Amino acid sequence: MANGMTTERTAHRDAFSPDTASTRLHRALRVRLCEGDFTPGEVISIRRIAAEYGTSAMPSREAVRWLVTEGALIFSDSRKIIVPELSHDRFHEILFARKNLETEVSRQAFDNIAGTDIEALERIDERINTAIAQGDLVSYMRGNYQFHFHIYRLSHSQVLLPLVEILWLQYGPSMRYICTRWGASSIADDYHREVTQALRRGDRSAFCQAIAADIEQGMLLLE
Amino acid sequence: MANGMTTERTAHRDAFSPDTASTRLHRALRVRLCEGDFTPGEVISIRRIAAEYGTSAMPSREAVRWLVTEGALIFSDSRKIIVPELSHDRFHEILFARKNLETEVSRQAFDNIAGTDIEALERIDERINTAIAQGDLVSYMRGNYQFHFHIYRLSHSQVLLPLVEILWLQYGPSMRYICTRWGASSIADDYHREVTQALRRGDRSAFCQAIAADIEQGMLLLE
DNA sequence: CCTCTGCTAGTGTGATCACACTCGTGTGAT
DNA sequence: ATCACACGAGTGTGATCACACTAGCAGAGG
Numbered sequence: 001m002a003n004g005m006t007t008e009r010t011a012h013r014d015a016f017s018p019d020t021a022s023t024r025l026h027r028a029l030r031v032r033l034c035e036g037d038f039t040p041g042e043v044i045s046i047r048r049i050a051a052e053y054g055t056s057a058m059p060s061r062e063a064v065r066w067l068v069t070e071g072a073l074i075f076s077d078s079r080k081i082i083v084p085e086l087s088h089d090r091f092h093e094i095l096f097a098r099k100n101l102e103t104e105v106s107r108q109a110f111d112n113i114a115g116t117d118i119e120a121l122e123r124i125d126e127r128i129n130t131a132i133a134q135g136d137l138v139s140y141m142r143g144n145y146q147f148h149f150h151i152y153r154l155s156h157s158q159v160l161l162p163l164v165e166i167l168w169l170q171y172g173p174s175m176r177y178i179c180t181r182w183g184a185s186s187i188a189d190d191y192h193r194e195v196t197q198a199l200r201r202g203d204r205s206a207f208c209q210a211i212a213a214d215i216e217q218g219m220l221l222l223e
Numbered sequence: 224m225a226n227g228m229t230t231e232r233t234a235h236r237d238a239f240s241p242d243t244a245s246t247r248l249h250r251a252l253r254v255r256l257c258e259g260d261f262t263p264g265e266v267i268s269i270r271r272i273a274a275e276y277g278t279s280a281m282p283s284r285e286a287v288r289w290l291v292t293e294g295a296l297i298f299s300d301s302r303k304i305i306v307p308e309l310s311h312d313r314f315h316e317i318l319f320a321r322k323n324l325e326t327e328v329s330r331q332a333f334d335n336i337a338g339t340d341i342e343a344l345e346r347i348d349e350r351i352n353t354a355i356a357q358g359d360l361v362s363y364m365r366g367n368y369q370f371h372f373h374i375y376r377l378s379h380s381q382v383l384l385p386l387v388e389i390l391w392l393q394y395g396p397s398m399r400y401i402c403t404r405w406g407a408s409s410i411a412d413d414y415h416r417e418v419t420q421a422l423r424r425g426d427r428s429a430f431c432q433a434i435a436a437d438i439e440q441g442m443l444l445l446e
Numbered sequence: 447c448c449t450c451t452g453c454t455a456g457t458g459t460g461a462t463c464a465c466a467c468t469c470g471t472g473t474g475a476t
Numbered sequence: 477a478t479c480a481c482a483c484g485a486g487t488g489t490g491a492t493c494a495c496a497c498t499a500g501c502a503g504a505g506g
Contacts, residue, residue: 093382159316
């Protein structure tokens with residue numbers, strides 16, 4: 001049980017899902033992928049994961065293979081399971097899809113965002129800013145994930161939300177990799193401030209545009 | 224080996240995927256789900272599927288659980304795996320997401336659609352029309368799937384296309400169910416003719432609108 | 447006649463082993 | 477020194493079994 005095998009509820013499983021060793025491992029690995037705990041190209045061995053989490057190979061095998069069907073892991077040429085290295089085109093495709101789906105999810109969430117939610121978002125944004133100031137990349141990526149999905153969950157969308165999570169699973173490792181290459185300065189200017197301010201004004205249009213701008217800002221790192 | 228366990232290439236696995244008993248079974252079940260071979264509420268037993276396809280429980284277990292992570296199957300209250308019965312809201316959500324994603328995928332595919340593709344689409348549409356005339360629901364659903372994904376595959380999108388397939392997996396069984404309730408007459412007026420005619424004129428805008436209209440037409444069945 | 451108990455068949459889950467394949471390495475022959 | 481073969485460690489896959497749990501039913505006891 002080396003890493004945080006939490007049972008916290010992620011949004012991906014809207015329907016009932018039994019709490020088994022496989023599902024716990026699956027959730028734990030999902031979080032690690034979204035937060036960039038793995039390096040693109042890294043080999044993910046079923047037996048090694050099983051040993052890390054103190055289970056047999058069976059739950060590990062299921063969790064890893066589920067991640068393959070979600071596109072978060074892929075097969076290498078030699079039948080090994082690895083963390084994908086996204087090509088430039090594919091990374092751009094994911095960000096384009098993110099902009100498309102996440103602005104729509106945000107639009108649906110807008111009416112359900114209460115004052116307490118705005119305060120929670122501002123607290124998360126503060127933590128993100130201190131993480132950036134300290135160059136703490138892990139805390140930044142975790143905060144960024146929490147900020148976006150605090151909003152998206154309020155959409156109560158049972159269809160689009162799982163699709164958005166798949167996109168984050170796929171781009172998480174590469175995003176972490178790109179950030180380490182560019183340094184913390186490259187992510188200094190996100191649009192979270194614009195997001196919360198638009199929410200305080202009750203300006204739905206500006207809110208959606210700020211979300212889109214925040215995602216588009218990630219595309220600039222590719223050029 | 225009761226049902227068609229084909230090895231035909233579906234679009235969902237853009238990356239390399241080994242050809243094993245599990246993946247073959249997974250593909251076979253995906254096709255059956257998209258074509259409406261299963262009834263909402265039907266129990267999917269791992270051992271029974273294994274017996275049907277003449278394999279052991281292991282590949283069946285993997286294939287079925289993969290479909291659960293894709294949202295094509297869900298857990299019932301008593302831990303059994305069943306084909307989901309979509310609520311009205313959820314069905315509407317899926318169609319909304321389909322309209323959003325599939326018009327975008329079509330827009331990307333437009334430049335890659337050659338004359339031979341248009342002819343292929345017209346041939347598929349003819350088969351669909353005869354299926355409707357004969358009240359052959361299975362052939363209709365298969366043709367409809369082929370028509371749409373012949374277009375979508377030409378987008379060469381590695382990200383959006385798997386998401387679209389997930390949506391079809393989820394709504395396939397319920398769509399079949401709805402069609403049987405309404406009879407073949409309800410699906411008589413699709414927009415496939417408008418799609419191919421817009422392609423012949425080279426009118427991208429009209430093409431995308433026809434795709435969107437074809438999907439929206441499905442929403443009318445819900446009211 | 448009703449009720450409660452216990453059996454049975456079925457479910458998914460987890461563990462373990464055998465197999466085929468790949469990659470690297472070391473050893474032996476040329 | 478160089479090349480070739482073989483061995484070993486590691487990989488995912490498939491089969492099989494034991495376990496816990498659930499639903500249904502049959503039968504004994506009230």
